[in-house]
Amino acid sequence: MIKSLVLPCKALKFPLEKFEGRKQLRCKGTKMELTLTQPDDWHLHLRDGDLLEGVVSHSASHFGRAIVMPNLKPPVTTTAAAVAYRESILKVLPVNSNFTPLMTLYLTDKTSPEEIKRARRSDVVFAVKLYPAGATTNSQDGVTDLFGKCLPVLEEMAEQNMPLLVHGEVTDTNVDIFDREKVFIETILKPLVQRLPQLKVVMEHITTMDAVRFVESCKEGSVAATVTPQHLLLNRNSLFQGGLQPHNYCLPVLKREIHNAIVAAVTGGSKRFFLGTDSAPHERRRKECACGCAGIYNAPVALSLYAKVFEDAGALDKLEAFTSFNGPDFYGLPRNTSKIKMTRTPWKVPESFSFSFGNIIPMFAGETLEWQPSVM
Numbered sequence: 001m002i003k004s005l006v007l008p009c010k011a012l013k014f015p016l017e018k019f020e021g022r023k024q025l026r027c028k029g030t031k032m033e034l035t036l037t038q039p040d041d042w043h044l045h046l047r048d049g050d051l052l053e054g055v056v057s058h059s060a061s062h063f064g065r066a067i068v069m070p071n072l073k074p075p076v077t078t079t080a081a082a083v084a085y086r087e088s089i090l091k092v093l094p095v096n097s098n099f100t101p102l103m104t105l106y107l108t109d110k111t112s113p114e115e116i117k118r119a120r121r122s123d124v125v126f127a128v129k130l131y132p133a134g135a136t137t138n139s140q141d142g143v144t145d146l147f148g149k150c151l152p153v154l155e156e157m158a159e160q161n162m163p164l165l166v167h168g169e170v171t172d173t174n175v176d177i178f179d180r181e182k183v184f185i186e187t188i189l190k191p192l193v194q195r196l197p198q199l200k201v202v203m204e205h206i207t208t209m210d211a212v213r214f215v216e217s218c219k220e221g222s223v224a225a226t227v228t229p230q231h232l233l234l235n236r237n238s239l240f241q242g243g244l245q246p247h248n249y250c251l252p253v254l255k256r257e258i259h260n261a262i263v264a265a266v267t268g269g270s271k272r273f274f275l276g277t278d279s280a281p282h283e284r285r286r287k288e289c290a291c292g293c294a295g296i297y298n299a300p301v302a303l304s305l306y307a308k309v310f311e312d313a314g315a316l317d318k319l320e321a322f323t324s325f326n327g328p329d330f331y332g333l334p335r336n337t338s339k340i341k342m343t344r345t346p347w348k349v350p351e352s353f354s355f356s357f358g359n360i361i362p363m364f365a366g367e368t369l370e371w372q373p374s375v376m
Contacts, residue, residue: 032344038336039323041066043276054355058299060099064336075106109149113156158199209261226276229305251294267315274326283358298363307371
């Protein structure tokens with residue numbers, strides 16, 4: 001439940017009676033404020049080395065925890081590697097930061113059931129990520145035989161209550177890139193859920209109404225989905241307006257406007273959907289080149305953009321559940337006790353962030369956003 005709200009009554013885009021905490025509402029000049037339980041990011045790329053050190057503060061300043069993706073070079077395929085990666089993240093956190101990285105393993109054809117047991121005992125690894133080989137950045141070591149070589153591992157994951165996080169796209173070049181999520185659901189995910197109904201699955205960064213329908217058709221608490229700000233606010237036109245826009249290129253690729261079913265799903269209050277930014281930093285030269293990398297860097301703006309989506313849908317009363325409750329509830333973790341404040345005051349997104357290794361261009365660079373988060 002939203003704990004408090006300070007607002008200009010005439011500026012509201014939603015009815016006050018929708019707020020459970022409406023007795024705590026009050027008008028104060030021209031300012032609107034939401035106090036929320038601190039959110040978590042259930043899908044985050046932090047990279048490593050200088051890039052990690054450069055970007056981690058943007059996530060740590062807003063989020064309490066994050067599920068950290070394992071697609072490094074080399075990938076994080078063992079519990080020992082996950083522990084070491086976690087230590088490298090903790091070493092570069094800002095002073096007095098309480099940010100907690102939740103680690104994942106990179107599933108391969110060679111992953112063993114014994115590794116899953118070690119991961120569960122570690123209290124460091126919280127999930128295993130399935131990348132179909134070749135599906136996205138650093139996925140060349142991913143799975144080629146899910147129902148063969150990986151089946152014993154999936155069975156052990158179900159036994160250990162270890163969630164499988166899925167990049168839900170087929171890699172068959174004969175399948176149109178805009179249809180790869182739909183085909184993955186039909187050929188991989190549905191058979192997987194039918195074969196191992198006790199396995200917890202998160203379909204990551206969903207992009208289509210097909211994914212929404214699939215998640216909603218499954219048993220609540222067994223299959224869920226993360227949703228990014230880019231897939232809520234942008235469509236494939238954003239890749240080409242005014243020329244090719246490499247900083248709007250991500251995988252899964254942005255889809256057709258028709259897939260606004262995702263907005264309806266996340267703002268409708270369903271517990272099956274939760275925040276996962278898929279923030280994926282790349283140095284500017286690696287985006288603006290002949291073969292640019294996939295990934296949108298949204299960590300500095302993600303909460304502002306989610307707030308915009310919910311406000312535009314007249315559903316600010318459901319923002320906190322999406323950002324702060326549904327994720328930990330699915331993973332069986334306690335909700336955060338710390339709070340953040342969302343203030344409706346215009347601020348301009350930097351054109352870029354400069355580091356010793358180069359520049360990173362954030363999502364909505366140079367644009368003005370209406371909501372600004374701050375930790376209380």
